[in-house]
Amino acid sequence: MLFAGVLITACATAPTRPPAPISSGQPRPDVTPTPEPTPEIEPTPHTPTIPVPGETQRPMVDRSKYVTPPHMVGRDVRRIAVLLPFSHSSSSVREQASGLLAAIEMAMFDQGNDDILLLPKDTAGDARKAAQVTKEVIDEGADVIIGPLFAESVRASASIAREDKIPLLAFSNDRSAAGGGAFLMSFPPEEEVSRVVDWAVLNGVNRFAFIGPDNTYSRRVETALRFEAARRGGAVIGAEFYDPSDNAPVDDARAISDRIKLVLNQGVSKVAVMIPDRGVRLRGVAPLLPYYGVSLRRLQYIGTSLWEDPDIWREPVLENAAYATQSPEDTRLFQRGFSNVYGRQPTSLSSLGYDAAALAIAFLDDGVVTEAEITDYDGFRGVNGLFRFRSDGTIERGLAVMSVQASGPTLLDEAATDFRPSVN
Template sequence: MFAILRTIPKPLRMLILPIFAMMLSACDPAALGNVGGASGPKIDPNAPVPVALLVPRGGSASDNLLATNLENAARLAIRDLDGVQIDLRVYGTAGQASTAATAASQAVADGAKIILGPVYGEAANAAGVAVADSGVNVLSFSNNTTIAGGNVFVLGPTFDNTANRLVNYAKRTGKDKIVVMHASDIGGQLGRNAIQRAIAANGATLSGSVDYALSQQGVIAAVPKVKALIDSSGANALFLTANSSTALPLLSELLPNAGVRNSSTQFIGLTRWDVPAQTLGLAGVQGGWFALPDPGSSAAFAQRYSAAYGSRPLDIAGLSFDGIAAIGSLVKNRKGNALSTSALTQAAGFRGAGGIFRLLPDGSNQRGLAVATIRDKQVVLLEAAPQAFGSAGF
């Protein structure tokens, strides 16, 4: 599930939670399978286009806050659609798969031509299955690629996208012999697999991998193995799947103490090391690399959202803005098949709250990400986010 992290747990007591390796990846850790293909219903581009927004309203307090952010962002995006009219219809799912399926079916019965949301992987899969026969596509806010395919797309940042961006940069800067350190749970395994695919795709070298059980002792036991593997293989980079809510605070202490330091072995993170902000203060991550959305675009979106609604948006709110931006861009072409699968997966992509992105035929996505490091507890960009597909960074 999505969590809003306010503080970093103390290293010696923080390993009580399952890994949430990326923003929404652990919402549905099991592979749920793909659903049937969909071409997309015909629309009248000269009339308001009915769009269903499925949000977790009716669930917990955090779900309700999330729902408000997603709806606000969608309405903010609608204001930008010059000449395009969107009839936004909002449905609550309470964060439940069964409710999401019912809401999706009702939305299609009400005339929705595309569904934006829901958030959680299991709910998104259920919504996609419920409307597969109607030909309506689902642009979910999940980043769980195990549910992507057929009529279900994931808008959330994916392991593969992040890993490929970072390995590509590492290869070009000479940090091309990489050890992977990952949790032994499903999130860690999916992260490891994505990193290994990126290493192969970019011509880097996999120097080995070390897993660890999600416990204090499990992490402690894995550190000497990492040190030994780096020494024996001559690796010059260590790619970590851990984040601040799991093993990263502990690893940031143990690895340097064991002699594995950024000065000789480049640390690379699969997750955002600037979220929450307290992560920037960890001594062991100074000099580490991570990827993040285009900072300029993200800041502009946050400023506009704050001006409109009086509070800073949750990071995930940008995905709702992205979905409306993509829909509006396609409808603006005034074609009846604007929301078909082929249209949604156009190679040119779209520009959203965090920069450029595009949907891929397998239901996943590709986003233009910046590469950053941490110096003196501050984020410093090493390479800007690409502004077009096919440019440096892809």
């Protein structure tokens, strides 16, 4: 069976049933964006409850008018809407949307639930369109919404869906889009920074420096680095931002090197240097610090999942550098399963679609979607490893720490298998 042991389940309990094999022959849910299914009368009304602050139950609705394709008439149908930018102007975004939908379909097969109907809609990557299709899927009976992808679309959809107490499992990496019924299934850089800083401090390094491109992602990483270092009793001794088009930012590298040398000369044994970049730029920046006189033995390069990049693994200066990412074993299992089913590799976000769908199906098993379920303290284990949602809609993940080696990354510290007692 596919993904035995990595299906979404509450961490404290076993799966309620095993996944159905891909080749089980169970009816394929209707996942084609067009044409829309022919409306039919559903004979058995059912009203799930979705508590939100200030209210305890989802308003009573007439489910008899909801979309039900002919082959599902007579079943207690649960509907999962999928809002993604299928017609976005960017081919890479369209590819991600397609990969997400493919993984969502795959989860449907693995869970073997023939009472779930998918309602895919195209947001085109536009917030106004996202709001429009959110209204459509609510009218069609959506119990849970998977998506959208972009922050503005998430906000627009959540503002509509919260009126009907329908939760969103969205894919934006922008934490400001969380909350108000939107729960982000993403890989936020803040989680990766927290994990690798934890690892560094546990290994005796509590002084940090930063050098990275001047962009939104890099700024988020630098802010997170300062916060995470400070709350563990460490400090960031300096930060430099370089022009993202500059593959050899010598002035910025010299400036941060001077600060590092000053601290090392004051008795600090080692400094961890965060560089949230990849490819040619990372290979150009990292060697500049030793070039400007910082002893490589007293540097610990650290990074984010951007370093999951074969282009950098053979850079000698980066040997033994550390970065945080999802569990490599979980990643390999998902990639192998996806490739076996579709004959191609998944996109970088596909696994999020799988976990979101498996989670939505698990929530709908009893016909009830509650905030308590979504924010379960013990969390869940999916194809991306351990995760749980905070009450503000952001996600907390159990991540591994990897070491850069010429032959490929090796595991330094395994991903957590359960969460610590405290919640951030």
